[in-house]
Amino acid sequence: MSLLEVVVRSVVVLAAFLVLPLLVGQTEHKVMAHMQGRLGPMYAGGFHGWAQLVADGVKFAQKEDVTPREADRWVFRLAPAVSLVAYLVALSVLPLTSGVVGADVGAGVLFVLAAMAVGILGPLMAGWASANKYSLLGGMRAAAQLLSYELPMVLAAASVALAAGTLSLSGIVEQWHPLWLVWQLPGAVVFLVAAVAELQRVPFDMPMADSEIVFGPLTEYTGLRFAFFLLAEYAGIVVMSLLFTVLFLGGWQGPFAAALGWLWTLVKASAVAFVVIWFRVAWPRLREDQLQRLAWLVLVPLGLAQLAITGVWVVLTT
Amino acid sequence: MSDDDSVRTRAERGPERRGAATDNMSDRTMDAEQPEREPERGERGGLVPGIFKGLATTARAMVTPSHTAEYPDVLPDLPPRSRGTIALLEENCTSCMLCARECPDWCIYIDSHKETLPATTEGGRERQRNVLDRFGIDFSLCMYCGICIEVCPFDALFWSPEFEYAETDIRDMLHEKDRLGEWMATVPPPPALDPGAADAAEVTALSKPVRPGRATPPAGRP
Numbered sequence: 001m002s003l004l005e006v007v008v009r010s011v012v013v014l015a016a017f018l019v020l021p022l023l024v025g026q027t028e029h030k031v032m033a034h035m036q037g038r039l040g041p042m043y044a045g046g047f048h049g050w051a052q053l054v055a056d057g058v059k060f061a062q063k064e065d066v067t068p069r070e071a072d073r074w075v076f077r078l079a080p081a082v083s084l085v086a087y088l089v090a091l092s093v094l095p096l097t098s099g100v101v102g103a104d105v106g107a108g109v110l111f112v113l114a115a116m117a118v119g120i121l122g123p124l125m126a127g128w129a130s131a132n133k134y135s136l137l138g139g140m141r142a143a144a145q146l147l148s149y150e151l152p153m154v155l156a157a158a159s160v161a162l163a164a165g166t167l168s169l170s171g172i173v174e175q176w177h178p179l180w181l182v183w184q185l186p187g188a189v190v191f192l193v194a195a196v197a198e199l200q201r202v203p204f205d206m207p208m209a210d211s212e213i214v215f216g217p218l219t220e221y222t223g224l225r226f227a228f229f230l231l232a233e234y235a236g237i238v239v240m241s242l243l244f245t246v247l248f249l250g251g252w253q254g255p256f257a258a259a260l261g262w263l264w265t266l267v268k269a270s271a272v273a274f275v276v277i278w279f280r281v282a283w284p285r286l287r288e289d290q291l292q293r294l295a296w297l298v299l300v301p302l303g304l305a306q307l308a309i310t311g312v313w314v315v316l317t318t
Numbered sequence: 319m320s321d322d323d324s325v326r327t328r329a330e331r332g333p334e335r336r337g338a339a340t341d342n343m344s345d346r347t348m349d350a351e352q353p354e355r356e357p358e359r360g361e362r363g364g365l366v367p368g369i370f371k372g373l374a375t376t377a378r379a380m381v382t383p384s385h386t387a388e389y390p391d392v393l394p395d396l397p398p399r400s401r402g403t404i405a406l407l408e409e410n411c412t413s414c415m416l417c418a419r420e421c422p423d424w425c426i427y428i429d430s431h432k433e434t435l436p437a438t439t440e441g442g443r444e445r446q447r448n449v450l451d452r453f454g455i456d457f458s459l460c461m462y463c464g465i466c467i468e469v470c471p472f473d474a475l476f477w478s479p480e481f482e483y484a485e486t487d488i489r490d491m492l493h494e495k496d497r498l499g500e501w502m503a504t505v506p507p508p509p510a511l512d513p514g515a516a517d518a519a520e521v522t523a524l525s526k527p528v529r530p531g532r533a534t535p536p537a538g539r540p
Binding site for chain 1: 369373380385
């Protein structure tokens with residue numbers, strides 16, 4: 001791989017990383033508004049407020065970058081970057097269509113899950129370094145929640161990898177068959193729920209529960225650093241949707257996959273992102289203990305059962 | 319003694335009464351819900367129905383057009399009797415001052431003088447009439463009660479739905495007769511009568527059957 005190719009691939013991935021989260025964010029603005037009987041942004045950019053998030057970005061860039069006096073300065077300042085870069089790295093190995101991927105990694109599933117696990121450090125660092133009790137509480141909640149949901153997520157992903165017989169993301173899509181929608185369904189449900197919990201979005205937004213602990217780990221953040229955390233959240237939705245598409249929905253597989261593979265991937269991922277937004281509008285927040293109960297008493301057993309079913313099936317058929 | 323008694327009886331009765339009330343309420347809610355909800359509860363149990371109902375509700379709301387009034391871009395569709403502002407038809411005003419005197423917060427200012435009209439026929443009498451010099455309504459005082467419009471005997475004042483006359487200084491809210499006259503253009507025609515409403519007084523008077531004269535008194539009466 002020449003240097004030029006590396007640069008081009010990096011730039012393309014970065015561009016996708018900066019554009020797709022904004023698209024998801026704008027969709028959330030409009031979808032949430034219409035689900036609540038409102039119109040949402042209508043002015044920014046002229047046509048139905050399409051430039052609302054650009055305007056928000058400009059606003060955030062103008063704000064003062066405040067670091068609390070008691071804060072652990074370096075950790076505090078580094079936290080948004082940690083949560084943002086992790087998703088950027090994860091995005092770079094997700095395949096768009098056959099052969100089109102930022103960087104082809106052999107054990108892609110492992111790599112993506114590991115990269116996203118690093119991103120978890122962001123809220124943790126922010127909560128710890130802010131020198132604010134609400135931030136600390138939020139950080140602790142985030143740590144407990146993300147640790148609990150990492151396990152069912154890995155179990156569900158492992159089931160798919162086992163069924164496909166490979167850890168490569170492209171390999172999993174090649175092996176995918178529509179029948180997977182049926183016999184990997186419990187795993188898919190577990191993965192989707194765990195993904196929403198990983199993203200700390202409603203109904204699993206206890207770390208940021210704004211009615212309980214202000215804004216959790218982000219309480220002390222302002223300006224661009226705050227915007228980076230928000231961007232990380234929406235980048236997380238993009239990464240999770242793409243990952244769900246690749247693992248459970250067959251990525252670019254569909255009619256005219258040779259020519260329209262990229263479109264299939266994007267359409268499926270958009271549908272998953274829409275569902276994530278839909279959950280946010282429709283459901284209230286779980287309580288902290290209900291969250292842990294759901295993870296350990298429902299999702300982990302379900303994930304284990306799925307893994308067992310997949311294992312038995314694979315042993316019987318090969 | 320009597321105090322003691324009353325306290326005791328209240329304490330004794332309290333729980334009973336409360337119990338009865340809750341019984342009644344639960345009965346009522348059960349009656350209201352039973353026909354719809356009971357079979358549903360039997361079909362799908364526990365947590366699942368509520369969750370999916372939430373999704374269905376939000377999805378339905380998403381495809382229903384929202385009721386947002388986009389006011390500055392789209393003007394509101396106001397009902398015909400909207401009390402936006404008060405318009406003046408200057409030709410009808412006789413400077414009788416009834417409106418200014420009835421106004422509860424004295425926000426109408428009227429100045430006028432008398433003019434003498436020469437006699438129209440030879441040897442006739444000269445006539446005098448009022449000429450309106452100033453008619454102002456101070457909308458910073460006006461409370462939009464509409465009494466001035468009600469009392470005006472010559473239909474010189476009208477409600478207009480026009481409402482975009484905000485000012486940045488409260489002293490600019492005193493509008494004179496030229497501005498009040500401009501608003502006449504925004505006064506809607508009177509709304510049609512409701513179906514089944516009584517006819518207007520003039521119509522009733524005209525359509526009364528002609529009464530026969532009392533030439534022959536009815537028989538049997540003294």
